[in-house]
Amino acid sequence: MRILIVGAGEVGKHLCGQLSSENHDVVLIDKNPASLRRIERQMNIMGVSGNGASAQALEQGGVREADLFIAVTDVDELNLIACVMANEYGVKRKVARVKNEAYLSGASPLSQYKLGIDLIINPDKLMADEIFKLSQIPQAFEVVEFAHGDVVLLGYDVAANNPLCGITLQDAKELRGLYDFLVVAIVRDRNTIIPRGGDILQPGDKMYLVVRRKDILAIETLLNIRQEKPHKIFIVGGGQVGKRIAKEIAQTKVEVFLAETNAERCEELSEQLGPVIILNIDGLESQELITEGIDTADLVIAVTDSDTTNILSSLLAKHYGAKRCITRISRPDFIPLLKKLGIDIALSPRLVAANSILRFVRRGAILSASSLSGSEAETVELVVSERWQYIDWRIKNIQFPAGVNVGAIVRGINIIVPSGDSVIKAGDHLILFAIKNTVTTLERFLAE
Amino acid sequence: MRIGAVITALGWLIVFISCFILVPVPVSLIYADGRWMAFLCSSLVGFLLGGGAILCIRPEKEIGHREGFVIVSLSWLLASAVGELPYYLSGTIPSVVDAFFEAMSGFTTTGATILIEVEPLGPSLLFWRSLTHWLGGMGIIVLSVAILPFLGIGGMQLVQAEMSGPVKDRLAPRIQDTARILWTVYVVITGVLILLLLFAGVDFYSAVNHSMATIATGGFSTMTTSVAGFQNIWVEIILVIFMMASGVNFTLYYRLYKRNWQTVFNDEELRFYIGVFFITTLAVAVLNFYEDIYQDFGQSLRHASFVVSSMLTTTGFGTEDYDKWGAASKFLIIFVMLCGGMAGSTAGGIKHVRVLLFYRFSVIQIKKYIHPRSVEALKINSSKIPSDVIQGVLGFISLYVAFFLTATVIISIQGGDLVTNASAVLATLNSCGPGFGGVGPARNFAHLPDLTKLVLAICMLAGRLELYTLVVLVVPGLWKGAHGPVFRWQKKEKYLWR
Numbered sequence: 013m014r015i016l017i018v019g020a021g022e023v024g025k026h027l028c029g030q031l032s033s034e035n036h037d038v039v040l041i042d043k044n045p046a047s048l049r050r051i052e053r054q055m056n057i058m059g060v061s062g063n064g065a066s067a068q069a070l071e072q073g074g075v076r077e078a079d080l081f082i083a084v085t086d087v088d089e090l091n092l093i094a095c096v097m098a099n100e101y102g103v104k105r106k107v108a109r110v111k112n113e114a115y116l117s118g119a120s121p122l123s124q125y126k127l128g129i130d131l132i133i134n135p136d137k138l139m140a141d142e143i144f145k146l147s148q149i150p151q152a153f154e155v156v157e158f159a160h161g162d163v164v165l166l167g168y169d170v171a172a173n174n175p176l177c178g179i180t181l182q183d184a185k186e187l188r189g190l191y192d193f194l195v196v197a198i199v200r201d202r203n204t205i206i207p208r209g210g211d212i213l214q215p216g217d218k219m220y221l222v223v224r225r226k227d228i229l230a231i232e233t234l235l236n237i238r239q240e241k242p243h244k245i246f247i248v249g250g251g252q253v254g255k256r257i258a259k260e261i262a263q264t265k266v267e268v269f270l271a272e273t274n275a276e277r278c279e280e281l282s283e284q285l286g287p288v289i290i291l292n293i294d295g296l297e298s299q300e301l302i303t304e305g306i307d308t309a310d311l312v313i314a315v316t317d318s319d320t321t322n323i324l325s326s327l328l329a330k331h332y333g334a335k336r337c338i339t340r341i342s343r344p345d346f347i348p349l350l351k352k353l354g355i356d357i358a359l360s361p362r363l364v365a366a367n368s369i370l371r372f373v374r375r376g377a378i379l380s381a382s383s384l385s386g387s388e389a390e391t392v393e394l395v396v397s398e399r400w401q402y403i404d405w406r407i408k409n410i411q412f413p414a415g416v417n418v419g420a421i422v423r424g425i426n427i428i429v430p431s432g433d434s435v436i437k438a439g440d441h442l443i444l445f446a447i448k449n450t451v452t453t454l455e456r457f458l459a460e
Numbered sequence: 461m462r463i464g465a466v467i468t469a470l471g472w473l474i475v476f477i478s479c480f481i482l483v484p485v486p487v488s489l490i491y492a493d494g495r496w497m498a499f500l501c502s503s504l505v506g507f508l509l510g511g512g513a514i515l516c517i518r519p520e521k522e523i524g525h526r527e528g529f530v531i532v533s534l535s536w537l538l539a540s541a542v543g544e545l546p547y548y549l550s551g552t553i554p555s556v557v558d559a560f561f562e563a564m565s566g567f568t569t570t571g572a573t574i575l576i577e578v579e580p581l582g583p584s585l586l587f588w589r590s591l592t593h594w595l596g597g598m599g600i601i602v603l604s605v606a607i608l609p610f611l612g613i614g615g616m617q618l619v620q621a622e623m624s625g626p627v628k629d630r631l632a633p634r635i636q637d638t639a640r641i642l643w644t645v646y647v648v649i650t651g652v653l654i655l656l657l658l659f660a661g662v663d664f665y666s667a668v669n670h671s672m673a674t675i676a677t678g679g680f681s682t683m684t685t686s687v688a689g690f691q692n693i694w695v696e697i698i699l700v701i702f703m704m705a706s707g708v709n710f711t712l713y714y715r716l717y718k719r720n721w722q723t724v725f726n727d728e729e730l731r732f733y734i735g736v737f738f739i740t741t742l743a744v745a746v747l748n749f750y751e752d753i754y755q756d757f758g759q760s761l762r763h764a765s766f767v768v769s770s771m772l773t774t775t776g777f778g779t780e781d782y783d784k785w786g787a788a789s790k791f792l793i794i795f796v797m798l799c800g801g802m803a804g805s806t807a808g809g810i811k812h813v814r815v816l817l818f819y820r821f822s823v824i825q826i827k828k829y830i831h832p833r834s835v836e837a838l839k840i841n842s843s844k845i846p847s848d849v850i851q852g853v854l855g856f857i858s859l860y861v862a863f864f865l866t867a868t869v870i871i872s873i874q875g876g877d878l879v880t881n882a883s884a885v886l887a888t889l890n891s892c893g894p895g896f897g898g899v900g901p902a903r904n905f906a907h908l909p910d911l912t913k914l915v916l917a918i919c920m921l922a923g924r925l926e927l928y929t930l931v932v933l934v935v936p937g938l939w940k941g942a943h944g945p946v947f948r949w950q951k952k953e954k955y956l957w958r
Contacts, residue, residue, distance in 0.1 A: 014633065032633075032634070035634075037632065037633035037634055037637070038633050038634075039633050045846065046846065052630075053525070053620065055616075056615075056616045056633075056634050056635055056636075057633055057634075058630045058632065058633040058634075
């Protein structure tokens with residue numbers, strides 16, 4: 013598949029790396045030749061320097077043969093025009109990153125369908141959604157939804173008081189009683205382990221569980237990781253992301269504080285966000301923040317535009333006793349570092365955007381695929397078609413491609429913890445764990 | 461630096477080369493020269509070596525640019541080491557050093573030979589000589605990336621370390637496709653030349669051999685007298701055209717095929733390249749005519765055009781002993797030899813684009829003496845050349861001079877005269893073949909001492925890989941923090957993925 017990507021920012025770069033490693037023909041268009049050459053040296057892609065909304069650059073990049081067009085520069089207007097042009101060239105699927113919602117929503121006579129754009133990505137909105145999702149299951153550092161959200165994959169840090177610690181997973185099966193859950197992956201010292209019955213969880217590991225959404229509460233209690241429902245959430249930064257999160261969380265009847273450095277913006281926010289307490293404090297004024305009680309917050313969400321402010325205010329809050337923090341950082345390369353510093357969850361808006369584009373790109377038999385942070389594994393959710401040759405086969409008889417493990421089978425509302433004798437039926441959702449870059453192989457395997 | 465990744469990749473490449481060593485076996489059987497055992501044994505050695513490496517070392521996928529340099533340089537060395545076996549095992553070249561020199565000269569498309577007479581090798585070994593040219597011409601690595609799928613992203617690092625020229629343009633988003641396109645162009649041009657030579661009355665065997673040597677800009681012939689042995693003016697004309705064609709950037713042919721006429725005809729490097737050819741040919745023809753070396757201007761033009769195109773594209777075919785020409789003609793020949801072909805061609809030398817860039821850079825520097833505060837962009841094909849590319853070219857030329865001087869000094873310690881030594885280094889560094897004096901077109905490299913031959917073999921490789929790729933190998937920083945290979949039988953961790 014030939015894919016044209018406009019904009020060599022973090023999103024573009026991340027997409028290039030992922031898509032080219034899946035053996036797609038990727039062409040990257042950007043106006044900065046120096047950064048293009050740098051990316052060309054690292055990744056198996058072709059760079060075209062020029063304006064992404066100019067016919068010359070597009071034709072040079074082979075837009076006529078392209079199957080997918082992704083415009084992810086920092087400029088909304090350029091992305092829109094580029095997509096409209098790609099539409100004229102007959103590209104089938106188009107994705108644009110548009111921050112300003114005023115263009116295409118509400119009373120606007122234009123809509124994404126009129127412009128022929130299949131997917132509009134708003135990084136701020138995605139970021140806010142992601143953070144909101146995490147804030148609802150505050151102990152998990154990773155939440156991935158499957159089967160329309162009925163089944164979730166949760167990542168937890170394993171503490172010493174976790175009853176799963178020190179016993180084999182075989183024995184843990186008895187402990188879980190009525191609730192179905194499955195430890196599908198363990199990350200220990202940056203190595204990803206696909207556990208078997210004899211494996212033992214150790215404190216300090218990260219574990220990934222597949223559970224039903226309605227069982228989350230019970231399982232968290234069972235595993236001693238449930239803490240009280242957050243009462244107080246402190247948001248640092250009243251930009252687009254901060255505002256959206258505050259609005260959503262305030263609806264869940266939790267006390268929300270929002271600190272914003274710009275006084276005018278504060279007034280604007282207090283106008284729009286009813287019950288939220290708006291504070292005119294900079295994220296780095298430590299005394300003021302402590303006075304307002306950032307130290308007693310159950311969750312601190314730092315989402316200013318400045319990475320420094322986000323990191324420092326999160327660290328400050330954690331140091332004085334805040335329970336958890338979610339920190340926005342624009343450079344994804346530093347995420348593993350932040351975890352070492354004690355920041356529980358670090359999110360990069362660009363990575364979040366890129367991942368949601370990838371999910372769109374892989375539409376088909378594969379419903380979703382997302383990479384687990386800090387591990388080499390990817391989770392893939394897919395539907396088994398009726399024509400698949402392995403229907404009604406036992407799992408142990410099916411030769412899955414190397415590096416692929418069946419994590420769970422979702423049939424209707426049941427999650428089946430698979431054993432070698434489990435049978436796969438048409439219409440099942442399989443949740444697979446795969447080493448990175450096996451998605452293409454999997455797609456082919458499923459078509460057999 | 462992951463030594464394991466290097467060894468695995470090299471193992472695959474040796475196996476790859478060993479497959480090609482089997483190609484001359486049918487040739488040997490058809491012509492009944494009794495050399496087929498030598499090829500079988502050689503390829504067996506190659507399979508054992510390469511297969512052993514692959515089977516013993518646990519594969520590591522990641523190939524970074526550092527591994528790329530090491531793999532590319534060593535793969536050429538190993539290819540020559542395995543490629544020399546047929547010569548050695550058949551007993552036709554009894555010295556290991558000589559056989560290595562011949563094989564390296566083949567793969568790097570130099571065409572310098574240590575054989576006083578080539579005919580005794582027999583049809584199959586002569587075919588192997590030409591085949592090494594042809595494989596090395598577009599590049600062993602480029603070929604293996606085009607054919608072998610497993611190299612993946614690593615393949616990109618390798619191709620970048622092997623392809624010539626200061627700027628590497630891509631024809632397709634994926635490097636594998638680019639490599640495939642280049643090899644297709646290469647095969648097609650070779651096929652066309654074979655047909656044309658057949659029309660000109662050359663027998664099939666010679667046509668195939670000379671075509672491979674021409675398109676690779678190699679220079680090995682199946683006759684000691686080289687192309688002069690044909691005594692056929694049409695053959696000479698065809699070869700001049702195709703030697704020149706092989707010195708052209710191969711991506712331009714693909715652009716022609718894509719009907720991208722404008723890009724091709726406005727290519728400044730191409731214009732410069734053709735200009736150099738015509739002006740030098742004319743100058744040499746006139747000089748030789750006036751110095752009374754040839755009585756007939758037509759004759760003078762014929763020899764001048766053949767020698768100039770042969771040396772400009774660093775092929776090294778001979779029709780005439782240019783060593784008897786005047787000093788000015790000889791100097792012009794050295795000049796075109798240095799210029800070499802175009803970037804992205806199979807030819808060696810400094811490459812025209814670098815010479816052009818160097819020239820424009822000098823002009824800008826001189827202008828700065830008149831207008832000290834002036835700013836002028838260096839442009840080629842009406843686009844600005846970034847300063848890191850300019851620096852790369854300047855660095856290349858300095859390194860080139862330094863390499864030339866060092867190699868000349870080393871071989872001069874072992875005797876010989878100035879002209880022979882300097883021209884031997886130039887002829888090998890530019891992958892040209894014949895030089896002047898003791899290594900002139902009517903002579904060969906057989907009489908040189910062994911160490912000299914080895915140094916010259918290194919020069920050939922350095923020239924083929926455009927210096928940097930080979931020279932970084934001796935920089936200690938490249939090897940710092942290298943970690944050794946993991947054998948397959950070493951304890952495997954339980955982790956599925958690391």
